[in-house]
Amino acid sequence: MQFCLFLFLLFAPALVHPLDSVFNDDVLGLIVFKAGLQDPKAKLLTWNEDDDNPCDWVGVKCDPTTNRVSSLVLDGFSLSGHIDQGILRLQFLQILSLSKNNFTRIMNPDLGHLVSLQVVDLSENNLSGAIPVGFFQQCGSLRVISFAKNNLTGKIPDSLSSCWTLAAVNFSSNQLSGRLPSGMWFLRGLQSFDLSDNLLEGEIPAGIGNLYDLREISLHKNHFIGRLPMDIGGCLLLKSLDFSYNLLSGSLPASMQRLASCASLSLQGNAFTGVIPDWIGALKTLEILDLSANRFSGWIPRSIGNLQLLNKLNISMNKFSGSLPESMTNCTKLLALDVSHNQLTGNLPSWIFRLGMQSISLSGSNVSRRNYPSLTSIPPTSYHGLQLLDLSSNAFSGEIPSNIGVLNNLQLLNLSTNNVFGSIPAGIAELKSLHVLDLSDNQLEGSIPSEIQGAVSLKELRLQKNFLTGNIPTEIEKCSHLTSLILSQNNLTGSIHASIANLTGLQYVDLSLNELSGSLPKELTILSHIVFFNVSYNRLQGELPVGGFFNTISPSSVSGNPSLCGSIVNRACPSVHPKPFVLNPNSSDSTGGFSSANHHHKKIILSISALIAIGAAALIALGVVAVTVLNIHARSSMSHSAVPIAFSGGEDFSCSPTNDPNYGKLVMFSGDADFSAGAHNLLNKDSELGRGGFGVVYRTVLHDGRSVVIKKLTISSLIKSQEDFEREVKKLGKIRHQNLVALEGYYSTSSLHLLIYEHVSRGSLYKLLHDEHDRSILSWRQRFNIVLGMAKGLAHLHQMNIIHYNLKSTNVLIDSSGEPKVGDFGLVRLLPVLDHCVLSSKIQSALGYMAPEFACRTVKITEKCDIYGFGILVLEVVTGKRPVEYMEDDVVILCDMVRGALEEGRVEQYVEERLLGNFPAEEAIPVIKLGLICASQVPSNRPDMNEVINILELIQCPSEGQEELE
Template identity: 45%
Template sequence: MKVDVGFLLLRLLLVLMASSRRCMGDSNSEVSLQLNDDVLGLIVFKTDLHDPSSLLGSWNEDDNTPCSWKYVRCDPSSGRVTELSLDGLGLSGKIGRGLEKLQNLQVLSLSHNNFTGDISPELSLIGSLTTLNLSHNSLSGRIPVELGNMSALRFLDLSENSLSGPLPDGLFQNCFSLHFFSSAWNILEGPVPATLSRCTSLVGLNLSNNHFSGNPDFVNGVWSLKNLRSLDISRNAFSGSVPDGISALDNLKNLQFQGNHFSGPIPADLGLCQHLTHLDLSNNLFTGALPESLQRLSLLRFLSLSDNLFSGDFPWWISNMSSLEYLDFSGNSFTGNLPATMDQLKLLSYLSLSGNRLTGGVPATLAYCYRLSAIRLRGNGFNGSIPQGLFDLGLEEIDLSRNEFSGSIPAGSSRLFESLRALDLSANKLTGDIPAEMGLFSNLRYLNLSWNSLRSRLPPELGYFQNLSVLDLRNSALYGSIPEDLCDSTSLAILQLDGNSLTGPIPDEIGNCSSLYLLSLSNNQLNGSIPKAMSRLKKLKILKLEFNELSGEIPQELGKLDNLLAVNISYNKLVGRLPVGGIFQNLDQSALQGNLGICSPLLRGPCKMNVPKPLVLDPNAYNNQMGGPNVVPESTGSAKLRHRRFLSVSAIVAISAALVIVCGVVIVSLLNVSARRRLAFVDNALESMCSSSQRSGSLATGKLILFDSRSSDDWAQNAETLLNKASEIGKGVFGTVYKASLGEGRIVAIKKLVTSNIIQYPEDFDREVRILGKARHPNLITLKGYFWTPQLQLLISEYAPNGSLHSRLHERSPSSPPLSWANRFKIALGTAKGLVHLHQNFRPPIIHYSIKPSNILLDENYNPKISDFGLARLLTKLDKHVISSRFQSALGYVAPELACQSLRINEKCDIYGFGVMILELVTGRKPVEYGEDDVVILSDHVRVMLEQGKVLSCVDPTMGEYPEEEVLPVLKLGLVCTSQIPSSRPSMAEVVQILQVIKTPVPQRMEAF
C-alpha cells in the first residue's frame, strides 16, 4: 500500500495541535483527535490557492467537519463531503493535492476562475465523482488519460482553457455513464479517438473551437450514439465527406459542423432527424444541391448553410419549414427565383441570401413575414422594383446592394422609421428622388445609396438624422447644393458625396460634423473657398476635395488638424500658401497639382498670394501712399528721418528673422541633448537594476517570471551578462528587440519596452502579461515570461530564426532567394488562422490594431508567427507621442475607422491591415510608395489594374512561376478586406475559409468569387 508521507505529517501536526489545546484546558475540549479526512483534504487543497477576496475564510482546520464551511455540501447521514462548488470566486493557483481524500465527493465544480497548470491525474482517484467542471480557467498541458478510469462520471466539462495535444485514446474507455462531454475552446489537435462510440449514454458532445483534424471516420461511431441531442464539432479542421446514417440519431436537436473543411454533398438522410431545431453547416466545402428531405425538418428554427459550394435552384420547398426563424444561404451558387410561397415563413426574423446567382423579382409576399428584422440579398441578380411592403415592416437592416433593382426608393412606414439601423441600396439602377421621409429614420446609423441613377437633389431632411454614422451617396447623379443642416447629426463619421454634380459652396456648417473622420466631396462642381469651419473637425483623418472648382487660399487653420493622414485638393482653382503644420507640408504633387497657383516646391508655375502688399521700398511711393498727390514736399531733414525709419524697419525684420533661426537651432540642439539623456537614462536604469540585483543577491527591486517549468535562477543571476551579450535584431514603437540565449540551447527574443512608468504595480503587469501568455497558437509568437521593475519592463518570447516578413520582402540580400508562392500562401493562411484565434478564443477579443509585415515573424519553415499582439491592451496608458508614432509607422495598414471614436472599433481593423499585407505579399510592393511626381497607394493601384484587366501585372516578378487560379483570387480577397466600410469586410474566419477554398480551387467557387 502506498503511503503519502506528506499527508501523514500534516495529520500528525494537526493532532498534536488539538491535543495541546486540550491539555491546556482549551474551551474546545471536545475536539476529536480522529481528524476528518475531508477537513484534511480541503485544507491541503486550500494551501495551493490564492483567494484574493478571502471567500474561503470559513475553512478552519480546527473544525471537526467541513459541513458548515461555505461552498461545501455534505451528506446528512454520513457527514461526508458530497459537493464542492467554487465557481466564479476569482481563485487562482494550481489544482493541487488534497481533493482525492474526499472519497464521497460527487460534484466538483471549479469553473470561471483562473486556475493554472496541468489537470492533476490524482482527480481520477475520486471514484464517486459524477460531475467534474473545470471550464473557463487557464489550465494547460494535456488531458490526463487517467480521467478515463472515472466510470461513474456523468458530466465532464474542460472547455475554455489552454489544453493542448490530442484527446487520449483511453479517455473514453469507461465512459458508459457519461452524459455530457465538452473540450471546446482549447488548443487540442489530432483525430478524435474511435473509442468515443463507447459513450452510449452521451447526450451532449462539444468539441468545437480546437484544431481537431482528419477525415470524419469517428462520425460513423457518433451516429451510433442513439441518445445524442447536441453535437458541436464546429471550427476545427475536419475534412472529407460526411457519411450517411445520421438519421439514426432520433433525438438530435442541435447539429453544428460550421468552420471545417467538410466537402461533398450533405447526408441525404439529414432531413429524417425530425427533432432538429438548430442546424449550422456554414463555412465548409459542401457541394451539390440540397436534399429534399430537409423540408421534413418542421421544427427547425435555425438553418445556416452559408459560405459553401452549394448549387442548383433555390429550394421551392423552403416554405414547408414553417418554424424557421433564421435562414442564411449566403455565399453559395444558388440560382433561380425566390418562391412566392415565402410568406408561409411567418416566424422568420433573419434572411440572408447574399452572394448567390438568384434572379427575378423579390416576391411581394415576402412582406407577409411580419417578424423579419434583417434581410440581406446583396450581390445577386434580382431585378424589378423593390416591394413597398418590405418598407412597411419593422426591419432593422436592409441590404439589397449590388443587384439590378430599378424604379424609385420606397417611402418608409412609421414602423420602419423607429426600427431601421442600416440601409444599403448601393450599386443598383434606382432612379427618382431620395424620399424626404428618410429624415424620419431616427435610429438609422448606416445609409448607402451610392452608384445609382437617382438624379435627385440632396433633401434637407437628411439633417434630421440623429444617430447616422455613415452616409454614402457617391456616383448617384445628385445635383444642387449641399444642405446647410446636413451636419445637424453630430454622430456622422463618414460623409461621401463623390462623383455627383453638386454645385455651390461647401457650407460653413460642415464644421458642426464634430465626429467626422472621412469627408469626400471630390468630382463635383463645388465652388467658393474652403471654409475655415473645417478646422473644427478635430477627428478628421481623410479629406478629399479634388476635381472641383474651389478657389482662394487654403485656410491656415487646417494645419492644426493633427489627425489628418490623407488630403487631396488637386484640380481646383486654389492659390497661395499651404497651411503650416499637420499633413500639408508632406503632401505629394498628385494631391496638389491642377490648381492656379499653390505655393509649393513640388509644383511648377506661378505662385499666387492673396495677401496684403509688402513694405514699399520706394520712399516717394511710400510718401504718396501716406499723404496723397497734393502733399507739400518735406525738408531734407524730414527725408533723412524717413530714410532712417525705413532702415530701422528693415533692420528689425532682418534681426527678427536671424533671432528666429538662432532660437530654432538652440531649441533643436537642446531637444537632441535631452533625447540622448533620456535614452542613456533607460540604458543606465537597466544596468543599475541588474547590478543592484546582483549586489543584493535577490530580486527585491525586480521580478523575473518564466511561464515554463524550467528554472530561471541562472537567468536572474546573470541578467546583466545576458543582456550585454544579447544582439539587437529590431526596433519598433514599443521597444527594442534582442536575441539572447538562456543556456542549454534556449534562444529567445527579449523586447525592452520603452514605456517605463506606464504600469506601476507588478500585480497589474503580471495579470495582463499572463492573459497574453495564454494566447497559444502555432501562428502566434509564444510569450515565455517577463522581467519587471518600476522603471523597466522586458517581455521574453520565442525567437523566429527567419526574421520578419518585411525583411524578407523589402530588405532581402542578393544572395537570399525570394519567397516562393507556396511560402507566401502559407504565410497568408497562417496569419489568418492566428488572427482567428485572437478574435474568437478570447472574451473580449484581442485586437492587434497593427497587422503589418514587420509584425509577422517567420520560423525555420517559414510558418508565420504574429508578434506584438495585445500590447495595446497591456500598455493602455501610452502617451500621445507613442500612439502617434505607432500609427505613423503603420501608415497604409491602419483601418480608417481607428480615427473615429464614435464608431465601434472591433476585429474589422485587423482585417483591413491583413488585406493590405496580402496585397503586399503578392505584389512585393509597399502599401504606400513615393515617387518623384506622384504617390502610389497599393490597394488603389491593384483595384485599378483589376478594373482594366491587367491585375496580374502587379504580381512580384521575383516570385517566379505561380498558379494564376490562386494568385488572382488572393488579390481580390485583399481588395475586399481593405474596403473603407468596416461592415463590407469579411471576418477572419471567413478569410480562412476563402483561402482554403482558393488552395483547392473549384471552378464554380472561383466564378462566384
C-alpha cells in the first residue's frame, strides 16, 4: 500500500495536500532514488517515506538554515542499479558521493538542474562505456568531478573544456583513449588534474601555462609522446607533477626552473635525454625527484646539494657518469637514494651513511669500496632508520663487518655479485627485521652460522655461488617466514635435515651443485607451496620420497645424484640395477661429466628446462593427435558440402540472415570483404603456408589487392560458445601496434572458425634464422631492432592484460622493413578454461620456450611465462641457434650453454658466427645477460616487459653507426 501511495503522489501531485505537509521534495526525491537501487546490505533501511524530512537518514546531511538536503554520501554501501531522476529533485544538493559501490552506468547528464551541486564522486564503481558527450554541457556550479577507478572507455568529451567552474578532475584508472581536448587548458580555475593510468595518446598540447592555480597534475601511465610543454613553468603554484611511464622525449624545458613551489617531480619511465640542468638546484621545495628509467647522461650536478628538503632521489637506469657530488651532504632530509644501473665511477662517498637514510641502492653502478669506512667508525645512530641497503653488482671487496647487527631496522641487505670474502658474521642474528638477505655470487667461505636463526623475519635467503662449507644449520627452521632458500653452487656437506619441513611457507628451494649426502627426508612432502625444488648434482642417496610436490617434480631437479633411486630417475630401488641414465655419454666419470672439484665451470648438457620440456612432450604428442583428428574431421565436412558465406564489411557485426547453422559469416574490421579468387578457394591446398598448434595457415588476396593470411582453427571443439568467440575475436581485432600482427577479420560457422590476419612479407623469424633456403645474414643492428621490437609488442599485450602463452620464433614475423611483429597472441582466450593440460598440449607446442612453472599445476600462469619465452628468443636471435639442439649423442639446451659460456668468460664465441665478429660487444654481451635474466628459473627474478624495454634502450650504443656493423 505504501508503494501505491508513493506512485500516486509521484504522478498526481495536484490531487493531494502540498508536498511540504506530507513529503517535501527532498523526501520524495530520495525515495524515488532508492526505488531504483539494489541495497543488499540494507544500508538504506532508515529511509522511510513516512518521515517529514530526511535529515536523520543514513548518508544524508541537511543545511541547518534551510533544512534542505545539502549532502548525499553513500560511499561503500554495495549499492547498484540506476542513479535515477529522483536526484534532480534535490535542488539544494551540493555534494553527491557514491564511490565504492557497484553502479554500472553514469547518471543522467542533466546536472544543470542542480544549480547548487559542487561535488560529484562516482569513483571505484563498475562504470563502463563512454562518458556522455553532453555530461558537462550544463555543469552549473560543479567544482569537483571524479570517475576514477572504473572501466570507462572512449574519449574525454570536448564539453569538459566548457565547465569553467571546475577545480578538480579525476578520471584516473580507466581505459579512456584518444587525445586531450584542445580546450583543456582554458579551465583557469583548475587546481587538481588526474588522468593517470589510461590509454590516452598524442602530444601534450601547449597552453598548460595558463593554469595559474594548478597545484597537482598527473598523466602517468598513458601513451603521450613528444616533449614536455615548453610553457609548463607558467604553473607557478604547481606542487606535484607526475608524467611518468609515457613515451615522452627530449630535454627538460628551461621554464621548469620557475616551479618554485614544486614538491614532487616524477618523470620516470620515459625517453628523456640530455643532462640534469644546473637550475634543478633552484627548485628548493622539492621533496621527491624521480628521473629513473630514462636516457639522461652526463654528471650529476653539484647544485642538487641545494635541495635541502629532498627526501627521495631516484635517478636509476640512466647513463649518468662520474661520481656522486660531495654537495649532497647538505641533503640532510634524504631518506631514499637510488642511483643504481648507471655508469658511475669512483669510491663510495663517506657521507652516504651519515645522512640517516632509510633506503640506499647503488646496484650496478661500478662504485668501489676502496676508502670506504668500516661500520665501526660510524656512530650506530646513523643506521637507526636504514631499512634497505642494495650494493649489488659493483666492485666491492673486503669482509662483511662483524658488527653488521647495528643495522637493526634493516629489511633488505643485498651485497650480491661483488668480491666480498671472509665469513658470514654471527652478528646477522641481530637483524630481527630482515626480510631479504642476498650475499650470492661472492667469495664467502666458512659455514652458514647457526645464529641465522636470530633473523626471525627472514623471507628470502640467497647465498648461491660462494665457497661456503659445512652443514645447512638445523637452526634455520626458526626462520619460520622463509619462502626462498637458495644455497646452490657452494661446497655444503652433510644431510638435508627433516627440520626444513617445518618451514611450511617455502616456495623456492635450490640446494643444487653442492656435496650434500644422505637421503631426502620424507617429511619434505608436506611442503604444499613449493614452486621450485632443485637438489641436483649432490651426493644424495636412497629412495626419493613419494607424495606432495615429489609427484610432479622434474627429473632434472634430482639429477646428478647417482645413488638416488625411484621412478623419477628411472632407477629401481634397492636391488635392481638397470642401465643407468647417463646425462652426458661423452663424459668419462660416473656422474655424467660432472666433477665436484670444478663444478662451477662444467657445462651441463641436459638442464632443468630441457627435462621439463621433454617431460611435456608426451602431453604435446596427445595434443598433436587431437589436432590431427580435428583436421581430418574438418576436411571431411568441407569436402562433402561447401560452406556458404555471408559477407559483411567495415564495422558491420550483424548476424547472418539465415537460421542455417552451416551458413557462415565473414566479418572484416576494415576494408574489402571480397576475395579475388572467390570464397571457395579460401582454404586451397596450394596456398597453404604452414601448420601450427592452433591450426593450418593459408594465404589469399582481397579484391583491393591486399594479401591476407587465413588461419583455420583446429581447436573448434574446445572453443567457447559462438557468442563468446565473436566477442573475444572483436576485442583482439581492436588491438593495434606496429609490433603486433593485426587481426583483420574472421569467418565462423558452428563447426568452422577462420581468423584473417595481415600478411607479413618476409615470413617468420624462425625461417630467417634457421631455414637453409630462407635464412638471411641479419646484421647486429637488425637483430637488436628485432629484439627491441618484440619487447615492445609483448609489453603492449601485457598492458592490455593479455598473456601470449605461445611465444616462439615461428610466431614472430618480419616485415619488408625488418620490423618484427608478434603473432598468434590472445588465441588462448578462445578456450573455455586455462588448465595446464590444455596449455601444455595445445599451446606450448615448441620445446625450449616453456617456462618451468608450466610443469607445476599449482602455479598461476602470469606474464612472467611470456618473459621466459622472450628470454629464450633473445638468445636465439643473438646466437642463431635453436633453443634445443639434438646432436648425435646429446641434447644441447641453448640457455644452459650460453649461461655456462658466460660464467667462463667466453660468451662472445656464441654470437651468430655469420656476423664474423662485426658486432659491438658492449651491446651484445648485455643483451645476452638480459636474455638469461628473462629466462630465469624463478619467475620473480624476471623483469617485466617495460623494464626490459628500458634496459634495451640503455644498452643501445648512442653512436649507432659506427655504424651498421654488417
